[in-house]
Amino acid sequence: MNDKDKKINDTKVVLSVKSISKNFGGLKALNNASFDIMSKSITALIGPNGAGKTTLFNIITGFFKSDSGKIILDGKDITNHPTHRLFANGLIRTFQIPASFYRMTVLDNLMAVPMNQSGENLFFSLIGSKKIKNEEKKIYEKSIEVLDFLEISHIAKKFAGELSGGQKKLLELGKVMMTDPKVVLLDEPGAGVNPTLMKKLTGFIKKLNKERGYTFCIIEHDMDLISTLCDPIIVMAEGTVLASGDIEKIRSNELVKEAYLGTR
C-alpha cells in the first residue's frame, strides 16, 4: 500500500458524544448518551420515537444546551458552542431553504452560504480589495462545481421558490457542500420524499462519501434505506445508546428487538 492509499483508508474518531444528559422539566430526554462517529463513515442513528435522537442532534449543533457531558469534534471540545461556530468548525446539518431565500436564484443561494470569507468583513468590503474579487471567484467556481456534481446546472438561474420539492432537497445538499463539512448530520432525510428522489439522494450521499470522504450521521426509520446506506448503526432508546454495530448485529440484538416492541 503506498502512502496515498494509506491516507485514503485511514479513519479516526471525528465526533465523540460523551455521556450527554438532558432534562426537559421532569423528562429525561437524554441519559448518559455516548458514542463515537468515525471519519468517512455513514453512521445511522436509529431508535423508537422519543428515544432522544433529534434532541441529541440539537445539542451537538448547539441549539440546545446539555445538562452534562461533552461533545468533541476532531479533538476539540465544542460542548454547547453556538451553532455558527460549529458551522465554521465543519459540523453541519441540513435545513429547509428559508422563505427569504426564495427570491434568489439557485446559484445565488449557493454563493450566499457563509464560508470563512473576508467578503463578509466590512473593512475589506470598503476597500474593495483584490482579495475579495479572488474569493468571490473561488465561491463562484465552487458553486458551479457543486451544481455540476448534483446534476442541477440547468436550474442555476431559477428562483429557489420555483423549485420542485426534489430540487429543493438537492439545493439543500448543495448548500451543505459549499462548506466542506467534516460531519454532515441528516435528520430523517427520507421524510416526505418519494422513492425515486430518495434513490437519487442516497446516490449522492454515497458518492460524496466514497469520492470525497464525507462523513454522515443519519437519523432514519426506513430499515431498507439504512441497510443499503449505513454502517455502523447506533441504536438509542430512552435517551441512551442501547447497541451499535453492523446491520446483522443490530437485527439479532435482543435489547433492540425489545425496545422496538416497547416491552422495556
Ligand SMILES: Nc1ncnc2c1ncn2[C@@H]1O[C@H](COP(=O)(O)OP(=O)(O)O)[C@@H](O)[C@H]1O
Ligand atoms: N423542546 C422540547 N421540550 C420538551 N420536551 C422535548 C423537547 N424536545 C424533545 N422533547 C422530548 O424529549 C424526548 C426525546 O425527543 P426526541 O429527541 O425528539 O426523540 P426522537 O427524535 O428520537 O424521536 C421526547 O419525550 C420528547 O417529547
Ligand SMILES: [Mg+2]
Ligand atoms: Mg426525531
